[in-house]
Amino acid sequence: MTVEPLDWIKVGHIDELPEGRVRTVTARTTSICLSHFDGQWAAMDNHCPHQRGPLGEGSIEKGSDGKCWIRCPWHGWDFDPLTGKPPGGHEDSGQDLYPLKIEDGEIFVGLEAEPEHERTVTDVMAETMVNWGVKRVFGMVGHSNLGLADAIRLQVNKGNLDYVGIRHEGAAAFAASAYGKLTGKPAACLTIAGPGATNLMTGLWDAKVDRAPVLALTGQVQTQVFGPGAFQDIDLKSAFEAVSRFSQPVLSTSNHAELMSLALKTAIVERDVANLIFPDDVQTNPSQKEAGHPEGRMGGTEVSPSAGDLAKAAELINGAKRPTIVLGYGAKDVREKVIALAEKIGAPVMTTFKGKGLIPDTHPLAAGVLGRSGTPIASWFMNEADLIISLGSSFANHTGIAPYKPIIQVDFERMQLGKFHPVTLPVWGEIGTFCDEIATRVDKAGDAVDQVTELVERWAIWREEKETRxxxxxxxxxxxxxxxxxxxxxxxxxxxxxxxxxxxxxxxxxxxxxxxxxxxxxxxxxxxxxxxxxxxxxxxxxxxxxxxxxxxxxxxxxxxxxxxxxxxxxxxxxxxxxxxxxxxxxxxxxxxxxxxxxxxxxxxxxxxxxxxxxxxxxxxxxxxxxxxxxxxxxxxxxxxxxxxxxxxxxxxxxxxxx
Incomplete structure (x- = not known):
């Protein structure tokens, strides 16, 4: 009979386990009780057959005849470390043993070759995540997401994903939110059912209201116990309904690649939260389906303003003696184009608080932050302006853009235009496109005020005051x-x-x-x-x-x-x-x-x-x-x-x- 070769897996060094002791080690995913006694070493299945007590947390005991036994710490069952057999009187036939060898002080345990992995539903979905460009998962592995976690682990081992295990699921959601705000790309956060999922809520709301793409992957109890009040069973679809733009359970009959593709497309296009709920039993269902991918699913992002709006905007800008620009967080990806427009028309650039840093304070046209968290420089120029060009700002009350001033507001979301009060000229379009197209139509007015010199003066006043403080x-x-x-x-x-x-x-x-x-x-x-x-x-x-x-x-x-x-x-x-x-x-x-x-x-x-x-x-x-x-x-x-x-x-x- 041909014996298949074993995989020899390192589980420790001989210096790590003194004579007369046992410990738990892991070879691949197999939990093993390693023992050292009378100059001998042995490896045994770590789970006591009584109630699966951890033998590696037990002890070596010697009988009156000098024979050594491994004793279970839970209920005192004994096993011969060399045969795995219990002393007479136990009904159980004993424990499995594993081949062991020591080379250069390193301890190796022999296991049969690992069987080929059977592809699962969550493998399909994890591969789809990778195809859509997800690079990072923040989360906590637990009992109701183990199948999904293993699919993520396989992608991590292949170098396709990276994983960060956090201490509280709320931190995972905040980390994913910040990642999305910075990069515009979604990260995922992984939790168990019940409290793990609900712990995400604050961070997910942060992502939602600040328009950051996030993918929430929540474990769930088995489908057979939905509803009657099983341990950690709550209605996650209802719980996530308000905070997510897309929230769906993953069922055995779902089109799994399409479900993940729709979740990620929603997160990216809508810049919002997408949630998928994974019942425990569905996660490991076999699947040979192909993974999803974004090809042919996404269009361009440029939205050009209408010719009429551009003509009106040019007329207002060319006629202004004291134009000023409010640079908001929504223009973060095109800030260079905004600054170039400001330089052409000689307009000071103040930012919202969320937009702080989008123009360096060292730039000659920088006017600092406007609003409660801002500087007196920005407030002064707001009061003096005869035209406000608002680019990517949501007009939050924290910012304090003067509603009684002439205002050109540009945004790629029509609902943001004039949201809280009417503006002089609402312009629907992508901000970078607007800046490119309006720049060819405007210039600094001949009788415009020299606001650059005023900026130098105002910064000097403010910096002197800061020094006195x-x-x-x-x-x-x-x-x-x-x-x-x-x-x-x-x-x-x-x-x-x-x-x-x-x-x-x-x-x-x-x-x-x-x-x-x-x-x-x-x-x-x-x-x-x-x-x-x-x-x-x-x-x-x-x-x-x-x-x-x-x-x-x-x-x-x-x-x-x-x-x-x-x-x-x-x-x-x-x-x-x-x-x-x-x-x-x-x-x-x-x-x-x-x-x-x-x-x-x-x-x-x-x-x-x-x-x-x-x-x-x-x-x-x-x-x-x-x-x-x-x-x-x-x-x-x-x-x-x-x-x-x-x-x-x-x-x-x-x-x-x-």
Whole structure:
């Protein structure tokens, strides 16, 4: 009889298991009890036949005759480590044994050759994900997504996907949202049924309202127990109905490749959330179907404005003496074209808060951020303007675009035009196309005001005021202006900066002067806790896309925001992510305290009890430094930014000095 050759799989080194001990090891997916006794080694099936207790967590026991037995830690059943047989009296016939050999101190266990993998429903769907350009999955593997997780694992092993295992599913959704905001490409987030799926909700709403493509892959209980209240069974289709543009269960009779294709097309085209629900029993159903792909499924994205709208826009621009441009987040991919138009007509460019950094503050036409989180420069030019050209802005009340001014609004979504109030000229079209076509029809008016000189003057006034604020000190911590002055000086020009919400965000908007950095935030949702998970997503984008390769990720939060997902710092450590987190610690929810005072409420329950976050970072395996003196800021931030791996700078700040 021919004996098939074995696969010899390394399971450890002889130094790792002392004499007289057992331990659990894994060869491929087989759990094995490895034992070392009387100078001998043996490998046995790890599951006790009684109740599958883990024999590798048990012990070696010697009988009165000196014979060794492996004893199950759960109920004391014994097995001979060399034969797998129990002593007399047990009904069970014993345990399977595996061949074992030792070479150069390394321990190998022999297993039969792994059978060829049988292709499944989730293999088809994972291959379809890859074909549509998905490169990254954030998630948590669990009991109701194991078949899907294995399909993802196979794609990871082939180099087609990368996976990040997070500590909380909410962080997976925020990471995927930030990834989508930065790249315009969908990442996936993987969860189990019930609470794993519902934990995604906040991050998915962040993606939805900020128009970021995300694919949510949620496990589900078996189809046979839908409805009667099985463990972790909730109606996920209803739960995801409001937050997703596309949400469908994956059934055994579904067209699986088409279902995944439609989900991804929806996420990409609609810039929204798509959700697929995978019942446990369907995930491993065999399938020989072909995977889906995007060829022939996507059209071009350019939408040209009408000739009449272009003519009216040119007339308004050519007649303006003080035109100004509001550059919003919706124009992020064509910011160079917007800046070129501004240069041609001599218009200052102010950004929305979400659009901060789309024009460097070092540009002669940059006017800073408009609105509550902005600068007095932008406010001044808004007040003086005789024409506002709004490109990619949603007119949020946070921004404060003056509705009584003449306004040209350009957007590629017709529902955004004049959404909150009428504008002088709503123009439907893709913003880059508008800039290209209008640039040939406009020029700076002959009697236009020299706004470049005014910009120089206004920046000088604001920078002088910022310097005077640095001297403010009430003895309760460092001024936020000092933090962001240091970060302005030290932050790499091409860094990616996810920011949280709270006082730290308002201060960042006012004081940090971008020079080309890309800024990510939870815009319309304004969710606390966004920045650290977003940093995970942004770092992954630097690995997945050449245009972001090598860019430093620097996230910013307060102590309240960091506390939401603090354990994701261990995720950054696990995957060696080169992330620096700047944490402004004022031991309270400072923005809420200010709102209570402003509304003449008593300040109540906004104080926080914190550990040393710098020490926490070190305990997690990263770099951590605590700063209590502004003189230490530059060295601390510089060291953290140059650290190769996760780092955190905890800065004790004054909640009133923002």
């Amino acid at each position: 640095l001297s403010e000190d009430s003895g309760h911590g460092i001024h936020s202006a000092a933090v962001f002055k240091a970060l302005t000086e030290l932050c790499p020009d091409d860094a990616i900066i996810p920011v949280d919400v709270g006082n730290n965000t308002y201060s960042f908007g006012r004081y940090f002067e971008p020079r080309g950095q890309r800024i990510l935030m939870s815009g319309y949702l304004g969710s606390i806790g966004f920045s650290l998970p977003a940093a995970l997503g942004a770092w992954c984008a630097t690995r997945d896309f050449a245009e972001y390769k090598g860019r430093k990720v620097i996230s910013i939060s307060g102590d309240g925001g960091f506390g939401q997902y603090a354990m994701e710092f261990t995720t950054a450590v696990k995957y060696g992510m080169n992330i620096t987190h700047i944490l402004l610690n004022n031991s309270e929810l400072g923005k809420i305290s200010k709102e209570q005072r402003s509304g003449e409420w008593p300040v109540w329950e906004t104080n926080l009890t914190n550990p040393s976050f710098a020490a926490f970072a070190r305990l997690c395996g990263g770099h951590g430094h605590r700063v209590t003196d502004s003189a230490e800021l530059n060295d601390a931030i510089r060291t953290a930014i140059t650290h190769d791996g996760p780092s955190l700078v905890e800065i004790v700040t004054d909640a009133d000095l923002v």
